Amino acid sequence: MISNNNPENITDNSTFVNPPKSSFNFRDEILKYVKKWYWFLLSVIVFGTLAYLHVRYTIPQYNVSGTILISQEESVSESELSAFKDLGLLDDSKNKIENEIQIIKSRTLLTNVVNNLKLNVQYFTKGRVVESENYPKSLIEINFLSADSIVHTKSKDFRVLINSQTSFSFVDKEGQKLSDHSFGKTINTSIGDVVITPNVDGIESNKGKVIHIKITPVNIVAQSYRNKLSVITIGKGSSIVKLSLNDPVKEKAKDIINDLVEEYNKSTIENKKLTSARTAGFINERLDLISGDLSEVDDEAAGYKSKFGLTNDVSAQTQRVADIDSRNLQEINRYETQLRKIESTRRFVLSQDGKYDILPSTLGFDDPSITSTVARYNGLISQRKRLLKSSSEQNPVVVNIDEQIGSLRQGLIASLNGAKNSINISLNSLRTQDKYFSGQLYNAPLRQKELTAIGREQGIKEQLYLYLLQKREEAEITSHITLSNARVIDKASTLGSYPVSPNKKMIYFGAIFFGFALPFLIIYLLDLFNTKVNSREDLERSLSMPILGAIPKTKSKKSKIVVSRNSRSSIAEAFRILRTNLGFLMAGTNKKTGKVIFVTSTISGEGKTLVSSNLAKTLAISGKKVAYLGTDFRDPKFHNFFELQKGKDTPGFTNFIMNLDIKPEDVVYEQGENDPLFVIPSGVIPPNPAELLMNDRVKEMFEYLGDNYDYIVVDTAPVSLVTDTLLIGHFADLSIYIVRENYSDKRILQVPENFYREKRLPNMAVLLNAAGDKVGYGYGYGYGAKD
Structure with missing residues (x-):
């Protein structure tokens, strides 16, 4: 059915309007994937098979975990100066738990675990699918006579075939015997001398079994378990640590975690003991040094006090000197007062004016x-x-009294002179003492300062000495009472009886997911990068011109003309529908005969000649007189579709144009006895096709054909490559534009759309050629049956 969304092309009740253009059609998108259902089925089967093989042949891994409590208080003793943590010399930060975790995961501890459990030597027994490890006990045991320092760095594989209770053989991977040996005998190997002994009593019952002994360097094994070991804290800021390990052998994983905790505790205890010993030695050295320094300071203090006559309490001694000096000053003042009194009295007595005056008595x-x-x-x-x-x-x-007075005056003067001399002696003595005490008081601050400095140094040395004595005692106590850092909360155990790897549910779910995702992605990418026209819907989305229909893809290679009167194939029916649709599009043409139908395309190879020739044949079958004209002068293909006398060199349209002696009927060839088709081939290939098409003889040919035939079907040249078709486009009553599915590029659909909008070709309609099975001609009423 034809569709057209342009009102100009509505001719009758059978109008054909293109569906509304939509950028996305959910139904079409779904159908695009549903049509490839077998891709999804095949992909799911492939991924499911791969998932099954992966699960079947992958060694299962079990998760084993345990929890411990790490003492944060004791962990600080990791430092060699742990006894001095109160001095602020240690970083007692919150990172101590992370530090302990790194110690637990250290290569040293894991190497000790590998050595303790002999994990560098593995014993395997071949099963139906894969080898399974024998742990903790194997049928046989290998013992090394070389030093561990040599064995622990070697890598070697042995395959031991048990022959009897007393003998065995070394075999290769294919089971071929290499050498025979006896149990308990020394065997020289590339890793040194070894002795293999049976490890069970009933070794005879295991005759014929092959034990694979794998020896790996200790450091490689330790690093492998270090990578697999997970040590995390449970909760933020918590001291509880969880240790977990995935391993094919549950018992081995349990032993590794439990032994690792023991090694960690042993390491912390040894470290604490070493720390205590180092601390005690350090303290003793410091005590000896500080003891000598303290003796020197004590001697210096004693000598200083002895030199300057100081007591232990210099302040009190200075106060006493100040008190004595004060009293001495008071005595000096008192003596000076007495001396002034004596001098005043003496002068009064010696004075003649006051010779008989009374002396002051106070x-x-x-x-x-x-x-x-x-x-x-x-x-x-x-x-x-x-x-x-x-x-x-x-x-x-009176005279007698005067004599007595004179005598007393002389005696009083003598007494005053004597008292004056005595006071001067005492006063000089007091002044000498005053100078001494003043000097003492003047130098007292300096003595106090120097003595204080000596006392301060003496106090510091004494305090440090007492502090070291205390720490030495604490270190002695710590060395005899040493606790481990870790306390086991839960011993290592498995979380369940099912392995954690491979996760069957996730693997099968992933297989199904990728089974659907991969085809979906491939189809999406193919569609994304596919620029070809894939369906009629692509034409409807890109073009506004009418769509005549679709011609299915032909598989016939014998004949290019696929239409006949009795043909019931899908392609024959498609051309019959096309013939019917032509009537609708040409209903507005006033011509009774000579209706010209151009068949063109954008590029070569889109099927113009196939469609035009079979369309002409279809019209001829309907009883119409049809002329089939070739105007593609550059690359004609007539000789591939019709049996012409001279093939490609048969005279045709170009010969008619160039030779005026040739009449139109001279280049018309009848094809077929029943329902004949009249063919005018292109003729010889000219050097100037465009100029020929501009010749007046072209019009003469079209007029002749219009007068003598009902329909003239014209096979034209591609419009995007040359201008030939446009030069003669005005002769057309209908222009059929061919687009080939999975061949024509979507981007070149803009060419016919521009032609249609600009009306460069009259009455244009598009036809989809070589359409797939989705066109829909292969169902019902016998359509699609083979001829």
């Missing part, structure tokens, strides 16, 4: 003799003054 002399003399002197002066009131100075009594 001077407070310290010498009692002076005080008594002053008192007697004042008494005589008073008595004289009383007598003079009633008598004269010549009075004998």
Whole structure:
């Protein structure tokens, strides 16, 4: 059925409108994959088979795990100065658990585990499919006589065939005997002397079995288990550590984890003991050194105090000197006061003006003799003054008193002079002492400073000495009470009876997934990178012109003309439908005869000649008189479709144009007795095809054919390569544009679309050629039956 979304091409009730263009059609996308269902089935079968083989021949792996608690307090003793952690010398950070995990996974500990469990020597027994390891006990055991340092670096394989209870043979991979030996005898090998002994009592019952002994270097085995071992903390900030290991042998994995924990504890204990010993030695060395330094400081302090007469309490001693000096100053002041009093009294006594005056009695002399003399002197002066009131100075009594007064005056002066001398002596002594004490007080801060520095150094040495004594005692206690870092919470055990690898569910699920994904991806990529026209839907999405239909792909190689009156093949029916659709598209043509149908395409090879020749034959079968004209002067193919007298060189259209003596009927050849078709071949290939098509003789030919034939089917040249078709396009009543499925590029569909929109060819319609089975002509009513 024809479709057309252009209103200009609607001619009657049988209008043909293209479906609305859509960038995505879900149904079409699904059908694109459903049509390739066998791809998916084959892919799922292949991946399923690969998955089965993988599961069948892969050695299962079991997960074994255990948990331990790592003591964070004890872990700090890893340092050789753990006894001094209170000094801030150690990094007691939160990374200690991560550090312990790295110690657990260290190559050293795993090497010890490999040596303890002899994991570098493996024993295998051949099963139906793969070899299985015998652990912890095998039928035989190999013993090495060479040093471990040699054996542990060697790699070797032995295959031991048990012959009897006393003998065995070495065999190769194919089972061929290499040498015979006896159990318990020394055998010289490339890795040194070895002795193989039976490991079970009933070795005779295992006669004929082959034991594969595999010896691997210890460091390689240790590194292998180090890579497989997982050590993680359970919970953020937790000290609980989980150790897990995947291995084909559950018992071996359990032993590895348990022995690793033991090795870790042993290592931490030995490290702590070594740390304690090193700490004690360090402390003793420091004690000896500091003890000597402390003795030197003590001697220096004693010598300094002895030199300057200092006591232990310098401050108190300085205070006492200050008190003495203060009292001494008070005595000096008192003596100076007495001295001034004596001097004042002496001058008064020696003065003539105050010769008979009373001396002051309140001077407070310290010498009692002076005080008594002053008192007697004042008494005589008073008595004289009383007598003079009633008598004269010549009075004998007055004269006698004057004599006594003179005598006392001389004695008082002598006493004052003596007291003055005594006070001066005492005052000089006190002043000398004052200078001494002042010097002592002046130098006291310097002595105090120097003595304080000595005392400070002495205190530091003493404190350090006592501190080291305390730490030595702590180190001694630690060396005798040493606990391991790890406490086992759960011993190593399997999580279940099923292996963790291979995961059958995930493998089969993955096989199904990839079984569907791979064909899907291939189909998607093929479709993504496929630029060819694949279906009628591609034409509907890209073109707005009417679609005449589709011609199925022909498989016939015998005859190019596939249409006959009695043919019921799918391609014959397709051409009959095409003939019917032509009537709809040419319904608006006023011509009764001479209707011209152009058949063209974008490029060569899209099937113009095949379609045009069979279309002409189909019209001829319907009883119409049809002329088939070839205008492809550059690459004609008429001789491949019709039996012409001279084949490719048969005179035709070009001969008519170039030779004026040739009439149109001279180049018309009748083909077939029944339903004849009148053919005008292209003729000889000219050097100037375009110029020939512009000749007036071309119009003469079309007029002749229009007058004598009902239909003129014209096989033209490709429009994108040459301009030939466009030069004669105005003669056409209908232009059929051929697009070949899986041959024409989608990108060149823009060419016919432009031609249609620009009306460069009249009444254009597109025809899909060489369409696949999806066209739909092979069903019902006998269509598609073989002729």
